[in-house]
Amino acid sequence: MTVHSVELADTAVGPARRARGWNASLVVGGLIVGLLIVMALLSFVWTPHDPTLVNAAARLQQPSAEYWFGTDKFGRDVFSQIMVGSQTALFVGIVAVGVAALVGVPLGIVGGMGSRWVGETLMRFNDLLLAFPALLLAIMFAAVYGGSTLVAMVAIGIASIPNFARLVRSGTLQVMRTEYVLAARAAGRHPFGIGLRHVLPNVSGLVIVQMSVGFAIAVLAEAALSFLGFGTPPPTPTWGRMLQASQELLWEAPRLAVFPGVAIAVAVLGFNMLGDGLRDYLDPKLEDRR
Amino acid sequence: MSTANVTASTSEHPPDRSAVLAVRDLSVAAGQRRLVEEVGFTIHAGERVGLIGESGSGKSLTALSLMGLLPGELTATGSARLGDHDLLSGDEAALSQVRGKDIAMVFQEPMTALNPTMRVGHQVAEALLIHRARTDRRSAHAGAVELLAQVGLPDPAVVAHAYPHQFSGGQRQRIMLAIALANDPALLICDEPTTALDVTVQAMILDLVVRGVEQRNSALLFITHDLAVVATVCERVLVMYGGRIVESGPVLEVFTRPRHPYTQGLIATSDLAVVDARGRLATIRGSVPPAGEFPAGCVFRNRCDHATQACADRPPWTELGDETGYACFHPVTHSRRGFDD
Amino acid sequence: MLLRLLRRTAVFLASLFVSSIAVFTFMAVLPGDPARVTLGVNASDSAVQQLRDEFGLDRPLVSQYASWVHGLVTFRLGDSYVSNAAIGPQIADRFQVTLWLVVTGMVIAVLIAVPVGTVMAIRHRRLSGVLLSGLSQVGVAVPAFLAGILLITVFAVRLRWLPANGWTPPVVDPGMFLKQLVLPAFSLGIVQGAVLTRYVRSAVLDVLREDYLRTARAKGLRPGQALVRHGLRNAAIPVVTMLALQLATLLIGAVVVERVFVIPGLGSLLLDSVANRDLIMIQDVVMVLVVAVLLVNFLVDLLYIAIDPRLRAGAS
Numbered sequence: 050m051t052v053h054s055v056e057l058a059d060t061a062v063g064p065a066r067r068a069r070g071w072n073a074s075l076v077v078g079g080l081i082v083g084l085l086i087v088m089a090l091l092s093f094v095w096t097p098h099d100p101t102l103v104n105a106a107a108r109l110q111q112p113s114a115e116y117w118f119g120t121d122k123f124g125r126d127v128f129s130q131i132m133v134g135s136q137t138a139l140f141v142g143i144v145a146v147g148v149a150a151l152v153g154v155p156l157g158i159v160g161g162m163g164s165r166w167v168g169e170t171l172m173r174f175n176d177l178l179l180a181f182p183a184l185l186l187a188i189m190f191a192a193v194y195g196g197s198t199l200v201a202m203v204a205i206g207i208a209s210i211p212n213f214a215r216l217v218r219s220g221t222l223q224v225m226r227t228e229y230v231l232a233a234r235a236a237g238r239h240p241f242g243i244g245l246r247h248v249l250p251n252v253s254g255l256v257i258v259q260m261s262v263g264f265a266i267a268v269l270a271e272a273a274l275s276f277l278g279f280g281t282p283p284p285t286p287t288w289g290r291m292l293q294a295s296q297e298l299l300w301e302a303p304r305l306a307v308f309p310g311v312a313i314a315v316a317v318l319g320f321n322m323l324g325d326g327l328r329d330y331l332d333p334k335l336e337d338r339r
Numbered sequence: 340m341s342t343a344n345v346t347a348s349t350s351e352h353p354p355d356r357s358a359v360l361a362v363r364d365l366s367v368a369a370g371q372r373r374l375v376e377e378v379g380f381t382i383h384a385g386e387r388v389g390l391i392g393e394s395g396s397g398k399s400l401t402a403l404s405l406m407g408l409l410p411g412e413l414t415a416t417g418s419a420r421l422g423d424h425d426l427l428s429g430d431e432a433a434l435s436q437v438r439g440k441d442i443a444m445v446f447q448e449p450m451t452a453l454n455p456t457m458r459v460g461h462q463v464a465e466a467l468l469i470h471r472a473r474t475d476r477r478s479a480h481a482g483a484v485e486l487l488a489q490v491g492l493p494d495p496a497v498v499a500h501a502y503p504h505q506f507s508g509g510q511r512q513r514i515m516l517a518i519a520l521a522n523d524p525a526l527l528i529c530d531e532p533t534t535a536l537d538v539t540v541q542a543m544i545l546d547l548v549v550r551g552v553e554q555r556n557s558a559l560l561f562i563t564h565d566l567a568v569v570a571t572v573c574e575r576v577l578v579m580y581g582g583r584i585v586e587s588g589p590v591l592e593v594f595t596r597p598r599h600p601y602t603q604g605l606i607a608t609s610d611l612a613v614v615d616a617r618g619r620l621a622t623i624r625g626s627v628p629p630a631g632e633f634p635a636g637c638v639f640r641n642r643c644d645h646a647t648q649a650c651a652d653r654p655p656w657t658e659l660g661d662e663t664g665y666a667c668f669h670p671v672t673h674s675r676r677g678f679d680d
Numbered sequence: 681m682l683l684r685l686l687r688r689t690a691v692f693l694a695s696l697f698v699s700s701i702a703v704f705t706f707m708a709v710l711p712g713d714p715a716r717v718t719l720g721v722n723a724s725d726s727a728v729q730q731l732r733d734e735f736g737l738d739r740p741l742v743s744q745y746a747s748w749v750h751g752l753v754t755f756r757l758g759d760s761y762v763s764n765a766a767i768g769p770q771i772a773d774r775f776q777v778t779l780w781l782v783v784t785g786m787v788i789a790v791l792i793a794v795p796v797g798t799v800m801a802i803r804h805r806r807l808s809g810v811l812l813s814g815l816s817q818v819g820v821a822v823p824a825f826l827a828g829i830l831l832i833t834v835f836a837v838r839l840r841w842l843p844a845n846g847w848t849p850p851v852v853d854p855g856m857f858l859k860q861l862v863l864p865a866f867s868l869g870i871v872q873g874a875v876l877t878r879y880v881r882s883a884v885l886d887v888l889r890e891d892y893l894r895t896a897r898a899k900g901l902r903p904g905q906a907l908v909r910h911g912l913r914n915a916a917i918p919v920v921t922m923l924a925l926q927l928a929t930l931l932i933g934a935v936v937v938e939r940v941f942v943i944p945g946l947g948s949l950l951l952d953s954v955a956n957r958d959l960i961m962i963q964d965v966v967m968v969l970v971v972a973v974l975l976v977n978f979l980v981d982l983l984y985i986a987i988d989p990r991l992r993a994g995a996s
Contacts, residue, residue, distance in 0.1 A: 177695050179925060180973040181702075182932040185966060189703075192954045192962045193711045269823050273936050276825055277951060292829060296940070299844070303833045310826045317821035325817075408894055411805070431902060439900030446898075451891040454910045455990060465909075466899045502989040518899060 075326025078261075081319025089135040098126035100133045101284045118308045121291075122298060127305065130286035131312050137280070137287045138316060141202050142267040146260050148206030153213025154256055158244050160214065161221025168218065175211040183208035183270040187279050196279035205270045209263050216259050220252035254331040261324035265317045272313045288313050357383045359525050359558040360405070360442075364417035365427070367400045367409065367582075372631035374413070375400050375582040381662065382526065387552065387559040389573035389590065391566060391605070395627045397582040398562045399447075402528045405560075406444050407434045421526060440470040443519035445548075447531040449511035453503040459514055460499025463487060466521040486517040490547055509540035516547060523555045530562045545572055566609045570594060575662060578602045581638030582630070588663035596673050598657075598665040601639045637667070645669040684985065692978040699970050700752070704745050707963035713737075714959045735960070752967060760961050767964055770949065775968065777847060778945035781864055781934045786923070788869025789876050789930075794919075796873075797880025801888060802907075804881070813881070819874025824933040828867035828940040835863060845942040864941045868933055872926055879922040883915040890914070917987060924980035928973045 097117065104124030112119045118127035160171035187196075187204035194200060224230055230247050238246075274280040275289030283290065288309040295305035360382040367375035375397040382388050392398050404415035405426050419426040424437050446452045454462060463483035464476070473479035480499065487495035490513040503511060512532055519527055529548060533541040549572055552559045561572050569576050569590060576593050578586040578601065586599040597603040604623040625642040628634075637654050640646040649668045658664040711717045715731040732738050735758075736747070751757045757767035796812060803809030822830075836844035842863055848856040887893060888911065896906035935947030942948075946965060953961040 173691055173695070176977065177698060177974075180695070180699060180928055180970045180977075182928050184932045184935065185969060188935075188950060188954060189706055189962070189966060192957070192959065193707070193717065265821070269821075273823055273825060277936060277939060279954075292826065296829060299829070299833055299837050303837060306826075306829045306833060310822075310830060313823065313826060314818065314821040317823075318818060321817060321820060406898060408897055435897075435900050435902045437900075438898060444898050446891060446895065448891055452895045454892040454896070454914070456913050456988060457910065465896075465901075469900045504990045515895070518895070 072326055072329050074322045075330055078319050078322030078324070078326050081315060082261075082323050085135055085139065085316055085319060088132055089139045092129075092132040092136055096126070096129035096132050098129045100125060100129035100286050102126075112304070119302070119304060121294065121305055122302075125286075127291075127308055130291055131288070131308060134286050134288040134291065134309065134312065135316070137198065137275070137285065138268050138271055138313075141198065141205065141271040141280075142264045144202040145205035145209060145267040145270075146263045148203070149209035149213050149263055150256060150260060152206075153210040154217050154249075154252075156210070157214040157217025158221050158248055158252070160218040161225060162240055162244055162248065168222075171214065171218065175214055178208070178211045181208060183266075184273055184277075187270075187274050188277075191279040196274075196282060198281040201271055201274045201280040204274070205267045208270070209266060212263060212266075213256065213259055216255050217252050220255045221248050224248050224251045254327075258324050258328045258331065261320050261327055265320035265324070268313065268316050268320065358420075359384050359386075360419065360421050360560070362405070362417070362419045365401065365404060365415060365419060366417055367397065367404050367413055367415045369413050369631070373582065374630045375404070375415075377417070378579075378582075378584055379417075380577055380584065380587065382558045382560060384525070384558055385552070385556045386575065387549070387561065387573045389569035389576040390560060390562045390579060391564060391569055391576060392579035393564055393605075393627050395630050396579045397630070398579050399530055400582075401579070402444065402530050402560065402562055405528065406438060406442065407431075408438075408444075436470075439466055439524075440522045441524055442526045442528065443522070443524040444528040444530065445512070445515045445519045445532045448535055449508045449515055449532075450535070452515055453511055455503055457502075458499065459501055459503060459506075460484065460487070463499070463514065463517050463521060466518045470522050472522050482521070483517075486521055487514065489520070489551070490514070490517045491543070492517075507540075508536050509544060512536060512540075512544055513547065516544070516551060520551045520555065520557075524557055526558045526560065527552055528560045528562070531564070533568065534563070534565075541568075548572065566594065566606060578605070581628075581633035583638055583666070585639065585667070586665040588659065592663065598659075598670040599639075599667045600643050600645055600669070600671060602665075603671050685982075688978065688981045692974065692981075695974050696971065699974065700749060700967060701745075703963060703967050703970065704748060707959055707966070708744065708748075709741060711959065718957050718959055720957070748963070752964070757964050758960075760958055763956075763958070767961055770961075771946070771964060771968055774944060774946045774949045777849075777943060778931070778934050778938070778947060780850075780861065781868060781937065781943065781945060782927075782930050784861060784865035785868030785872060785930055785934070786927070788865060789872035789926075790923070792869065792873030793876035793880045797877040798884050798907075798912075800877065800881040801884035804885060813878075816874045816877045816881075819871060820878065822871055822874075823936075824867050824871045825936040825940050827871050828864060828937050831863045831867055832940070845940075847941075847943045847945075860941075860943075864937050864943060867937050867940070868930060871933070872930055875926065876919070876922060880915070880919055883918045884911065886918075887911040887915045913987065917984065920980055920983060920987070924977050927976045931969055931972060 102125060104120070106124065108120065108122055108124045110120040110124070118131065120126055121130070156171060160168045163171075183205040186208055187200055190200040190204055224247060230243060233243050233247060271280055271287070272289040272292070275287040276293045278290070278293070280289060281287050291309040292306055292313075295302070295309070298305055358381045362381070363379045365375060365378040366373060378397075378401055380388070390398050390401065400409065400413070403409050404413075405419055405421075407426060407429075409415060415427050417427060421437065421442055424433065424441070426434070426437070426442070428434070453459070460480055460483045463486055464473070464479035467473040467479045467482045468476070473482050484495045484499050487498050492498045492510060492513055498506075498514075503514070506514065515532075527548075532548065533544050536544065545568065548559070548561070551557070559572070561569065563569060573590055576587065576590050577584050578593065578599065580601045586593060586597065586602045593602060594606060597606055601623070604621075607621040608623060610621070623642055624644070628641070634641050636652050637643070637646070637650040640650040643650070647669065654666045654668050656664055656666050657670070708714060713728070713732075715728045715735070715737055716723070719728055719731060736744065755768050755772075757771070759765060760767055760770075796816070800809050800812045800816070804813075832844045835842045843856075843860050844863075846860050848860055850857040884907070888907070890911075893906050893911055896910040897903065901909065934945060935950060937943075938945040938947035939951060946969065950962065950965045950969075952958075953965065
């Protein structure tokens with residue numbers, strides 16, 4: 050540490066204090082995610098139309114007061130389908146991120162607290178898992194068991210484990226070098242107690258940020274899976290399958306691709322921004338680094 | 340001629356002819372926050388000047404502003420003339436011509452100051468090539484090897500082909516010195532060059548610095564918090580506290596007869612022989628406030644035992660002689676001894 | 681250095697072994713009876729038994745695994761259950777197509793990400809940097825197949841500049857090959873470029889804070905010169921890591937993009953095999969994809985040793 054940087058650190062106290070608090074990413078990301086959740090919950094009790102109702106008389110309608118986003122080639126209301134599609138996106142995200150965090154966080158803590166050998170082995174295992182992206186796993190699962198929501202959730206969840214494990218391990222390594230952990234170890238505290246009492250609370254910020262980012266990844270992967278037909282089977286509408294169906298109609302009705310496309314992009318953007326915002330909120334020093 | 344123009348009497352003394360560097364009213368600020376205030380001093384050709392003070396006193400910022408390398412969020416005002424160049428002009432194209440040629444700097448942290456992915460010889464040769472001291476790579480490389488030999492690295496030809504991670508901190512600092520001295524600068528700035536090194540290595544590096552500037556008749560501005568180092572290396576000393584120069588003069592004069600209570604405290608704390616009644620080493624009461632949060636008036640008054648109401652005003656510069664003086668309402672009279680109770 | 685090389689090689693070989701076991705277990709053991717899965721529940725028992733005999737599915741698993749690996753190494757993968765066509769040549773053919781897509785996509789990604797990311801880092805306090813940052817954030821949120829559909833809508837449907845889909849090998853018609861390559865390659869490249877841009881930005885920001893960059897400027901280099909001569913090589917290290925990790929994403933992204941643009945690559949082969957329940961073909965294609973990813977990561981490890989002299993020093 051140079052004197053130069055110490056002096057700068059002193060001067061940086063003001064702006065850093067200011068950075069902690071609400072920031073644009075946090076607000077916009079939070080709003081988008083909030084809206085998404087409200088939409089998904091609302092769609093359980095109300096949609097403008099039955100999203101699965103086939104109506105030959107109302108095929109390929111332009112957007113109107115009746116059909117806000119128009120209708121698809123079976124006369125189904127696109128807006129209602131988008132609303133219901135958010136259920137799948139969020140549901141798959143919740144389970145996948147939950148699986149990834151439940152497995153990845155303990156793995157990362159063990160990897161960071163254990164011997165060098167344990168840590169290295171874990172990291173090699175992580176690298177190996179990175180060679181199996183969610184989509185590849187899902188294709189393997191689907192080949193054996195057929196496509197389903199469960200396949201999507203499990204595949205995305207497993208593929209997301211390395212992200213959590215890697216992050217938590219590096220966070221744990223940092224915490225393990227701090228004086229209070231050294232003191233706790235010197236005092237003969239059980240490693241399990243240290244992990245629970247010192248490490249977990251200190252890496253929880255990282256985990257929360259990664260959950261938000263992981264959600265974005267899950268939404269992307271779910272969309273790709275249902276686009277390929279390996280996700281939630283029909284008739285439940287999903288954004289990915291809507292896109293897939295839109296492809297043959299790109300000449301007549303490109304809007305059929307635009308609406309679900311925008312829904313995917315906005316949802317992913319929302320979760321990514323929320324993640325960025327949370328990162329800045331929890332650690333203002335990293336403001337410039339995202 | 341005055342050294343630190345705390346009062347606004349700059350124009351009384353025209354710059355000395357042999358002055359290499361003339362700094363007037365140098366201030367550094369981060370937004371509204373003033374980190375260095377109205378610093379002024381002169382350095383003559385071949386002169387070795389120490390700049391001492393605790394961390395947070397603004398020493399390094401003073402040096403970086405002279406190099407034009409302040410981090411983006413900081414701004415420097417005032418003037419600093421090096422020959423015909425105004426170092427604070429902010430003219431990046433002109434300044435890059437001066438930097439590394441007329442004014443060079445060795446930084447505190449040798450472990451990170453060298454590019455880890457470039458051969459050492461190449462990094463030295465680059466300094467020669469940038470300023471056209473050598474025009475072709477081959478002679479630049481030969482020049483680099485010679486410079487590496489001058490800073491006492493054994494097998495300089497082998498060293499030139501190595502990468503920074505293969506060297507110790509002391510060796511890396513030698514390499515940094517070779518880069519800094521490459522173009523025989525008129526002024527060399529060293530910012531705590533030995534702080535990060537072992538005590539045994541310190542002396543050798545200091546010796547190299549002194550020999551390096553003597554051979555080139557370069558002036559030296561040596562920043563440190565270590566009074567013993569200043570006593571070995573420098574002829575004159577500037578004492579900085581709270582972003583201001585509070586005292587200056589010949590090293591012997593300032594160290595034996597400090598006028599400013601801060602200087603006196605600094606000397607007392609560095610003297611391991613001075614202990615209080617309970618056998619504790621002397622300290623200066625309180626701690627250095629965060630940069631930019633020093634008291635108005637005399638910056639030292641919240642830690643000074645002699646402070647009175649008068650100190651709420653800014654103490655004027657009292658000149659004792661050429662380049663010698665202090666800024667204090669209650670200068671130390673040299674019958675008293677012991678600063679901290 | 682030799683030690684490091686040996687260790688990397690050992691890790692690479694071990695990864696190959698473990699992943700082959702995983703793929704084999706998943707595709708050949710877990711389904712219980714691959715012959716039954718392939719032929720479906722309605723097939724007669726004798727047909728199922730015939731398939732078992734033909735492909736040696738009654739042999740012990742270890743021997744099945746050994747002959748599979750042997751096939752992979754010698755690239756004699758036998759014939760498909762379903763089409764009876766030789767698997768090896770099919771995969772090789774399709775892989776070429778996918779490679780075109782992935783490599784072009786990656787080149788586009790790098791060409792976008794390096795300059796844009798660097799500008800974003802240098803101007804991160806200014807409006808232009810913030811705007812570019814926002815734009816890349818949007819790019820990250822668009823999956824490659826969606827980018828593909830949108831590109832088709834604009835450039836094929838509206839403007840009619842480029843074909844909406846199809847594939848022509850370069851030896852048959854280079855002009856058509858290029859025209860058909862543009863949209864799918866950009867679908868992959870733009871999205872991957874947006875992701876990579878953010879890594880370039882943070883790598884360059886990190887480098888800009890380094891002491892050695894200040895040293896470079898103290899020598900008399902201008903800020904831009906200092907960054908180019910001293911910064912970019914160092915910034916390349918984390919970016920190359922990211923690039924290698926992205927390759928898996930890019931390969932799998934190509935699977936979906938091939939579906940969008942009706943391109944006969946490895947992805948289409950994989951998806952068709954899933955539709956046909958051609959387990960052995962799936963097993964082989966998956967393994968080829970995994971090997972490709974592991975191999976690239978291994979090569980990148982070697983590349984580091986070339987970029988970073990600290991790693992060349994042997995044991996760190």
